[in-house]
Amino acid sequence: FDNSLVSNLELPSHSLPSYPANYSDDSKTWRPVEIFSLISRYQNEVSDRRICASISAPKTCSIERVLKKTERFQKWxxxxxxxxxxxxxxPSPLLRCPSQRLLDRVVRRYAEVADAGSIFMDHFTERDKLRLLYTLAINTHPILLQIFPGAEGWPLPKYLGSCGRLLISTSTRPLQEFYDSPPDRAADLAYQLLGVLESLRSNDLNYFFYFTHVDANMFGIFNNGHLFIRDASTLGVIDKQEGSQTATRTRENQDIFSCLVSGCQTQLPSCDTISEKHSLVLVCQQLLPLLLQGKFPSPVQEEIDLALTHCGESSRPDPEVLQAASQLKDILRPLRTCDPRFAYRYPDCKYDDRF
Known part of the structure; x- marks a missing residue:
């Protein structure tokens, strides 16, 4: 990492969820990255207190030693x-309905161990297993970046590594910074966001991804204009190919790992209740209006507003919401321009309507 960030700049407060840095593989060429805290400073303190309290320890204890003695970790x-x-x-949405195929993918692609590639954990050290279990318990964002990498077409930034409770990934600007964008950029970002949700709903691997909630900081834009999921911590996965085993949180399977950053009483609804329209409704209600409102002349704006209204109505059947989202994409498509500001599709857009 670039030492000048420490020497010349005052680092942000520990309470911030992320801050920018520069990263290099060779100390000659640098690229912008983001350093994320897996959980907030307050959550870290609460988590540590709960771990120590689980053995009736005083204010401090050896977190690693306590977790290693738990019944769950002994099974691991x-x-x-x-x-x-x-x-x-x-408590993670990723593990709400885990299939064996999904868990095998987690182990096979877990980048923090040597000789990754096997579905078996024979090559995992004791500390490797604890690190994976702890990460799955507090924030699965880094796991998702590893098992569904952007290099394979998934809408996620590149995972560069982690250290302790910090994660490093390629840098993006949050969607919130683009709410005042000109109409063509707003149309492009909204079009991309709908495309991302479409790929999460329907893909070659037959995984159905859904968000438990959304906000503007969860999506980011690279310098080339490409939109990605910046924070995947609220992303759940349902295996449509193999089927999923609904996770339960009865007292029998609750332990300290169930309560590190969330209340132990949190109930997980059945995966059968997650509909295809789920993420679309959230995005059409909470994000797209802020991006598209009042940006376009009449009657285009009225058409956009109507499609957004239909897309964001949770009472509508799935086909109607999906149709409204498709209509919105059709409206937005010709509103996008083809110029170097959109480097992720330029100059291809000059020669091919698909871009």
């Missing part, structure tokens, strides 16, 4: 393969 130590029963009770 004996396990050769990560199976759904080992993640029962963990």
């Amino acid at each position: 130590l004996q396990a050769k393969r990560l199976t759904p029963d080992l993640v029962q009770g963990l």
